[in-house]
Amino acid sequence: MRSRAKQAVYSIGRQYDDDSLATTYLKACDDDFATCSTCARAWQIRADSYWQLVWKTSKRGEKVGRLGDFTWHSSDDCTLLSDRLKLIMEPYLHGVTVREVSYENSFEVQNQNSGKPLWEVTDLPVASVDVEATGARVTKQCSECGHKTYNFNAEMLLTVDRSSWHEWDLFTLDEFRLFFVTERVLSCIQQAIATNYRIRREAVIGDD
Numbered sequence: 001m002r003s004r005a006k007q008a009v010y011s012i013g014r015q016y017d018d019d020s021l022a023t024t025y026l027k028a029c030d031d032d033f034a035t036c037s038t039c040a041r042a043w044q045i046r047a048d049s050y051w052q053l054v055w056k057t058s059k060r061g062e063k064v065g066r067l068g069d070f071t072w073h074s075s076d077d078c079t080l081l082s083d084r085l086k087l088i089m090e091p092y093l094h095g096v097t098v099r100e101v102s103y104e105n106s107f108e109v110q111n112q113n114s115g116k117p118l119w120e121v122t123d124l125p126v127a128s129v130d131v132e133a134t135g136a137r138v139t140k141q142c143s144e145c146g147h148k149t150y151n152f153n154a155e156m157l158l159t160v161d162r163s164s165w166h167e168w169d170l171f172t173l174d175e176f177r178l179f180f181v182t183e184r185v186l187s188c189i190q191q192a193i194a195t196n197y198r199i200r201r202e203a204v205i206g207d208d
């Protein structure tokens with residue numbers, strides 16, 4: 001059989017080294033979460049949780065910085081897209097939830113994204129890591145909730161379990177709740193010269 005190069009996928013996320021960009025976080029109600037009494041892991045128990053988007057503001061009450069094409073918040077498998085980037089990424093935005101987010105346009109620095117609609121991309125389909133092919137193993141499993149801990153490290157090339165991934169352009173991993181995109185989505189974002197993202201990790205889709 002002819003061997004072929006494995007398909008690369010990438011997780012993208014917050015660009016920490018540029019503080020001229022507006023930043024936000026999600027505020028949720030504590031009552032919407034359950035916590036495992038053994039391992040202290042928290043998970044959401046209400047699907048209709050009310051999440052509030054809190055922007056970093058200056059002393060004068062303006063939102064700090066300018067609005068990037070991506071805005072990341074406390075949830076790494078979710079992002080906000082500028083209106084221009086949402087239009088460009090439209091061919092890839094199926095199988096995920098896209099909803100308009102309301103915000104007040106009070107950014108310190110106005111740019112092409114200010115005042116235009118802002119779109120939240122969430123509910124990414126979930127694939128899983130092929131732990132063995134990645135060269136990792138389970139080091140701990142919680143006796144109460146069953147949550148597994150692995151010995152993943154930054155040197156390991158993550159391999160996505162081929163049978164758990166269904167040609168999704170946008171997805172997350174059960175073990176790494178990051179925002180993963182395929183190579184064609186990454187090149188679409190790069191061609192658009194989108195602002196406020198960086199590649200966090202490269203992974204490959206495993207063999208059948």
Ligand SMILES: [Zn+2]
Pocket residue numbers: 036037038039040041142143144145146147
């Ligand atoms: Zn637990």
